[in-house]
Amino acid sequence: MLKKSILVLLGGASLVMLPSCDKLEGVVGQVTELVGVDSVFEPKERREGIAKPHKASVDDVNQWLAEPNVLVVLDFYSEQCPPCLAMAPDLAALADQYGDKAAVMKLNVGKSGPVAQMANEEYKVTQTPTLKFFLNGKEVKSMRGSQSREEIDAVFARYTAKVDGEYVMREGEMPGNMSGRTVEDMMQRVSRNELPKGMTRVIVPTEAKDVTGDLRSVLASGKLTPVKSEKE
Template sequence: MGLNLDEQKAVDRFRKTVAEPSMTQLVVLDFWAEWCGPCKALTPVLEKVTAEYADKGVLLAKVNVDEEQFIASQFQVRSIPTVYAIFQGQPVADLTNARTESQLKQMLDQLLEKLPVQPEGAAPQQDIAPLIAMGEEALAANDGERAASIFMQILEMVPDNAEVLSGLIRGLVVAGRLEEAGQVLGGLTPEVAADPHLERARTALELAKDKPEDSELATLKAAAASRPEDMEAQLAYANAAFAAGERDAAAGALLAMVAADREWNEGAARAKLLQIFEAVGLEDPWVSATRRKLSTVLFG
């Protein structure tokens, strides 16, 4: 590479302290020197903010330009302090002008929204993907207890992961543990609760709240069977059947309603089916099959 021994050592130090950690974390790289007054003023700000953001995957690394002249020259540092954000070995932002806590936090928040940064020690997303798929398979098989157990174990690896939390809540719903599902959903931070993955869980919990007693379900089923023209009776039975875990029966009732009068109550039957699809998951084989049935009813 044409480097002398000292330069090779400098590159090795940089690789270990900056490049390698930046593969998963966001490294705030501060170029400074002992004689630099502005550097001394900025250092407490950088240390405080990066410490607060450590659990979000932010790490502070410092390069003394007097001791690491070769590294500073590679970054073409012309004045100090110079501060870069490094991710996956590359500078992704110049943070030099962020001299206050609020300015630095604002810039870090913007970067963290765009980059797949992971806290130190967190399992990489690709490592948990097969486990998430396993949990989704359990949900597709209507095995809520197993799904909840799988997602709970994944959650220990990646706390506050919205996709995993969604799976856990849906697993608890399918298992009939609605109070626990509500507690998990209610205990989320505003940031996690706003994630689109949680909409699916929220819908599943909302639909499950209609779960009737066995005797009530039987009564609703009998009423729907005896009055096929009564749309209110059909919808009440469909709601109860899905909440009770009988999604085939619920879909059958709703499809029959769409076939009979798709415009009834502003398309309530079709809207309920779409809500059920969202709760179960658009990629679920059952949803795909039921959507084809709906298309046949709507378009022949």
């Protein structure tokens, strides 16, 4: 009886020390709110942006707008638009500055085609230049007409600050990610009798034979002896 009474008292004491279910849920809620459930259990991932403006197609735009946590900037311009040409260097500099979190899509609406049709029907673009900023698939800002670099920079800074999650490259490249060098930049033109730097010609005897196909038999015949290294 005494033993049972002690157990009851100990059980009651432990219940007094425990917080109520409501309080416990409140503590858990505060901890998860401060730490962030996503950051603990489901780290957010995103693609890296582009460090230079990308001359985009309709498919390029759709692919980038579907990506989370990247500020996508649609630059609707025309080659016959002086303010567009004046803003181009500033956009290039900002694309480089915010290239980790932003992707600038250049869309030439000055000539007929799918891009101009998309600009008119989907984005209701009526003048150039027009800049539209998208984050997580939603339009967050629109700027029409000539803009100073400071005005555009302020928008970049505001919305790239909302981009969260560590950069984790997903499989497959996105349009514009590898546009740092053009094909022409990577090609080296040489004359027919000129070799690229670092390469030399060798004279191959006419009686030489390919021995790699049956190397074991060649070694066994003694016609080709392996050379031992100095360490051996």
